[in-house]
Amino acid sequence: MPALNSGDTAWVLASAALVMLMTPGLAFFYGGMVRSKSVLNMLMMNFICLGVVTVLWALYGFSLSFAPDTGSGLIGGLDYVGLKDTVAQLAGFAVAANPDAGVAEVPWPGPDALPILAFVMFQLMFAVITVALISGAIADRTRFWAWTAFTAVWVTVVYFPVAHWVFSFDGFIKSDSGGGWIANADQLGALDFAGGTAVHINAGAAALALCLILGRRKGWPKERMRPHNIPFVLLGASLLWFGWYGFNAGSALAASDLAAVAFTNTTVATATAIIGWLLVEQFRDGKPTTLGAASGAVAGLVAVTPAAGYVGPLGAMAIGLIAGVICSLAVALKFRFGFDDSLDVVAIHLIGGIVGTLLIGFFGTTSVNALSVDGVFYGGDFGQLGKQAIAAGSVMLYSFVLTLIIGLLIKYTIKFRVTEEAEVDSIDEALHAESGYDFSTLGGSGGGTGGSIGAPSTTKVPATAGKEG
Amino acid sequence: MKLVTAIVKPFVLEDVKGALEQIGVLGMTVSEVQGYGRQKGHTEVYRGAEYSVDFVPKVRIEVIADDTLSDKVVDAIVEAARTGKIGDGKVWVSPVETLVRVRTGERGTDAI
Numbered sequence: 001m002p003a004l005n006s007g008d009t010a011w012v013l014a015s016a017a018l019v020m021l022m023t024p025g026l027a028f029f030y031g032g033m034v035r036s037k038s039v040l041n042m043l044m045m046n047f048i049c050l051g052v053v054t055v056l057w058a059l060y061g062f063s064l065s066f067a068p069d070t071g072s073g074l075i076g077g078l079d080y081v082g083l084k085d086t087v088a089q090l091a092g093f094a095v096a097a098n099p100d101a102g103v104a105e106v107p108w109p110g111p112d113a114l115p116i117l118a119f120v121m122f123q124l125m126f127a128v129i130t131v132a133l134i135s136g137a138i139a140d141r142t143r144f145w146a147w148t149a150f151t152a153v154w155v156t157v158v159y160f161p162v163a164h165w166v167f168s169f170d171g172f173i174k175s176d177s178g179g180g181w182i183a184n185a186d187q188l189g190a191l192d193f194a195g196g197t198a199v200h201i202n203a204g205a206a207a208l209a210l211c212l213i214l215g216r217r218k219g220w221p222k223e224r225m226r227p228h229n230i231p232f233v234l235l236g237a238s239l240l241w242f243g244w245y246g247f248n249a250g251s252a253l254a255a256s257d258l259a260a261v262a263f264t265n266t267t268v269a270t271a272t273a274i275i276g277w278l279l280v281e282q283f284r285d286g287k288p289t290t291l292g293a294a295s296g297a298v299a300g301l302v303a304v305t306p307a308a309g310y311v312g313p314l315g316a317m318a319i320g321l322i323a324g325v326i327c328s329l330a331v332a333l334k335f336r337f338g339f340d341d342s343l344d345v346v347a348i349h350l351i352g353g354i355v356g357t358l359l360i361g362f363f364g365t366t367s368v369n370a371l372s373v374d375g376v377f378y379g380g381d382f383g384q385l386g387k388q389a390i391a392a393g394s395v396m397l398y399s400f401v402l403t404l405i406i407g408l409l410i411k412y413t414i415k416f417r418v419t420e421e422a423e424v425d426s427i428d429e430a431l432h433a434e435s436g437y438d439f440s441t442l443g444g445s446g447g448g449t450g451g452s453i454g455a456p457s458t459t460k461v462p463a464t465a466g467k468e469g
Numbered sequence: 470m471k472l473v474t475a476i477v478k479p480f481v482l483e484d485v486k487g488a489l490e491q492i493g494v495l496g497m498t499v500s501e502v503q504g505y506g507r508q509k510g511h512t513e514v515y516r517g518a519e520y521s522v523d524f525v526p527k528v529r530i531e532v533i534a535d536d537t538l539s540d541k542v543v544d545a546i547v548e549a550a551r552t553g554k555i556g557d558g559k560v561w562v563s564p565v566e567t568l569v570r571v572r573t574g575e576r577g578t579d580a581i
Contacts, residue, residue: 424480433511435513
């Protein structure tokens with residue numbers, strides 16, 4: 001039996017830990033953007049995903065996503081239910097012989113073999129953050145247990161199949177295993193390096209469906225709901241950026257040149273996206289904002305995700321710049337069409353994911369990765385662009401429709417939305433019996449019972465305060 | 470001249486401000502306050518330990534109006550702030566003896 005590759009294994013395990021950090025990072029990115037009376041609820045909607053999705057992943061999620069295909073590229077089988085048969089098992093790709101290049105055949109699992117469990121943990125973190133991303137669209141008004149039920153149903157019927165379509169490659173988990181219909185060249189053969197479709201378009205389309213089902217927050221859009229802690233937002237965006245190296249460079253599944261390419265592309269695309277978003281703000285609003293810089297960084301990270309291992313650094317810079325400009329303009333869509341996507345999940349993840357997925361058809365180049373395809377700007381034709389569009393459209397449509405169905409079921413059975421009173425007073429206090437901050441000026445933060453004066457639970461800070469007359 | 474003071478729920482502030490602008494009130498002072506009346510506070514729980522929070526956050530609005538306008542101000546505030554539930558607050562009117570605009574030294578109703 002071939003041995004595992006210890007360098008690759010170390011990188012994938014480290015990447016799994018990096019991607020895990022993205023979910024708390026996202027929680028702070030989102031938490032800073034909501035009002036202070038609902039910051040804990042926002043953090044909790046993200047953190048609970050680490051609980052629920054992890055359990056389901058171990059029970060059956062990994063199996064549905066990555067066990068050998070059941071026949072048509074739509075879903076994996078039940079071979080790994082309860083993570084059985086995963087200990088001391090390897091996964092990897094066989095290497096075909098290529099006498100011209102002097103490459104000898106290496107039988108499965110090949111030179112980059114990993115423990116299956118390293119791959120299980122790495123992919124788990126993708127499933128966790130994909131669900132967590134959706135929560136930003138329905139901030140400030142969602143019942144916690146209804147959201148928790150949603151996460152369990154949504155990963156099961158939407159994420160696990162889509163992860164199989166996009167991330168499950170023929171002959172990876174076992175020498176003769178089949179994979180998903182989007183990823184493999186014998187079916188569609190679209191390129192998605194780290195999840196532009198399965199993660200970002202998927203979450204973005206679900207976010208749009210859910211914010212339509214839950215409806216607008218009370219007072220929106222007449223009352224502008226100001227982010228309560230911009231430093232949190234920048235901190236969260238920075239943690240996301242850091243974790244994203246695991247997400248993108250880790251998706252090489254090897255400590256390789258390709259991982260370094262993806263790392264580089266991730267960095268330069270994020271850099272140009274920050275600049276792109278800020279330039280839009282400067283020209284449109286007259287001032288570059290901190291929130292814009294944080295949002296631009298995330299938009300760039302989203303857009304480069306599918307492309308990270310398939311384009312060169314200059315292509316990645318172009319993708320980041322385009323995403324930074326388009327995503328910042330896309331924020332206006334919610335005001336134009338009147339849907340309360342509270343924290344702009346649609347503008348950043350759906351639009352950003354589509355931009356990145358499609359631009360591979362233009363900027364893809366085989367010079368960085370033999371598995372890439374030359375795009376329109378690198379001597380290729382429009383064939384790959386068509387495949388990218390089919391992949392993006394399929395995931396978007398599937399996620400949107402299934403999320404509508406799940407959302408309506410929850411809305412009309414256990415109710416999705418908190419009472420108006422809880423929404424207005426404080427969702428943190430009503431649902432979690434806590435307050436995020438102790439603003440008390442009348443006494444200490446006190447303990448025990450009776451006499452202690454707690455934080456004001458409602459802080460719609462009056463814009464007029466201090467501006468009398 | 471009268472000082473109209475209102476203690477209301479924080480989330481009605483925008484509505485009250487709008488209603489006062491409608492009747493021509495040009496300024497107000499707003500402060501965040503805490504207190505209690507018939508409305509109870511709430512209980513928070515940290516690792517199973519209960520912390521009772523007795524004081525409820527409210528907004529205090531202060532408006533100075535001349536005698537002819539003060540009743541309208543009261544009516545506008547009451548109408549905009551009423552939800553029909555316990556905790557809607559109170560409005561009261563008190564006389565003002567002297568009023569000076571600091572910048573110009575104007576006195577009385579000219580300083581409103």
